[in-house]
Amino acid sequence: MSDISPADSVAEVFESQRDRLRAVAYRMLGSHADADDVVQDAWLRLSRHDPAVIHNLAGWLTTVVGRISLDVLRARRSHPEASYDDRLPELVVVADDGLAPEDDVALADSVGLALLVVLESLRPDERLAFVLHDLFAVPFVEIGQILGKSADAAKMLASRARKKVQTTERPAVAGHEQREVIQAFLTAARHGDFEDLLRVLDPDVRLTVDTPGGRIVVLGATEVAGRSRVSSGAAVRHRAVLVNGLPGIVTWREDGTPLSVLAFTVVGDRIAGITVLADQARLATMSLPDPA
Structure with a gap:
């Protein structure tokens, strides 16, 4: 049974998920523009789909955004000359007036530049497994379905990615x-x-x-x-x-x-x-x- 009630429109339910979907895509791709494109693509796919057969809309949308983002990452590897990887991620720049980064709204909404650089070094499947599981708590069963792998294989990919991230020494703040x-x-x-x-x-x-x-x-x-x-x-x-x-x-x-x-x-x-x-x-x- 669908989780969309008769009182809700598909558009309203999608809008309630938009910010989370955009956050998933941004952490996958490191680009606000690319993230917006992915979310828009997900909306187009939803609009062509029968909502009555979607039993978990949030999970369905996360899966779609994950698959589209994975395709974008793989395309970057295949065609590096046209890749966003030839550019830096979006940068949030604020005056350093002694404010702790976590106290600044703009910085709190951004992904650390150091983390984005580390994520770019991961393989697309590692990056997806790490981002979806460690940052958004998506179960490995669902991640495996996106990757066409078993839940255990997805868990191994996330573990491998996590080790790469953790072995990159955390940079000091601006003390x-x-x-x-x-x-x-x-x-x-x-x-x-x-x-x-x-x-x-x-x-x-x-x-x-x-x-x-x-x-x-x-x-x-x-x-x-x-x-x-x-x-x-x-x-x-x-x-x-x-x-x-x-x-x-x-x-x-x-x-x-x-x-x-x-x-x-x-x-x-x-x-x-x-x-x-x-x-x-x-x-x-x-x-x-x-x-x-």
């Missing part, structure tokens, strides 16, 4: 010590001091730069220090911010237009990751704090 490390990096980069840069960079540091032409990834302290030392000096102002919960900075040109957004993953007293958004078109559409 005083972390800001000192970041300031030391910025000072060394501004002065072109290669040795000082090496002192604050983890040997396996990862630099990810989002440009109009796509994503550029640089690995290793020597390479990242070299890039940082010769980086553009066009920025004349900067401000400490939180970028999806990570400590970062926004830089501006002399005319007040934003130049870049940087987020730092600080582990101990070293920088383990730097994410840079330097795409002027994307920067122009973002809500950024005013220069300090």
Whole structure:
């Protein structure tokens, strides 16, 4: 028997599920735009389906959103040249005024940048199993049905994904010590001091730069220090911010237009990751704090 009562319309029931479905798709895909497309696709499929034969609408919709998201992830792997993976996920940038990330509404509604980066390293089936089970408590039986696998196989995929996520050391929040490390990096980069840069960079540091032409990834302290030392000096102002919960900075040109957004993953007293958004078109559409 359907869980849609005669007093309810299919559209009303769907709208009651929309936010949750969008959250599922976003954590699967790391893109608000892609998540909206997936939810819209799910609505179109529901509108073509007889609601009388759907016994659990919430579960049915979750399954549909999961399957569509899985198809998108697999398509990205098959056609990387057209993949969203060539761009950074959406970034939530707020002024770092000492507010704990969990106290900020915008950040509370976002997915941590560090987690999104880890999720991108997972296989599509691992990512789906982890997101649906660990973040949304979907039973492994249902996850297995989406993947065409047994519940035990789905459980194994989630376990494998969980280990990858847990072994990625949690970055520190933007405390005083972390800001000192970041300031030391910025000072060394501004002065072109290669040795000082090496002192604050983890040997396996990862630099990810989002440009109009796509994503550029640089690995290793020597390479990242070299890039940082010769980086553009066009920025004349900067401000400490939180970028999806990570400590970062926004830089501006002399005319007040934003130049870049940087987020730092600080582990101990070293920088383990730097994410840079330097795409002027994307920067122009973002809500950024005013220069300090």
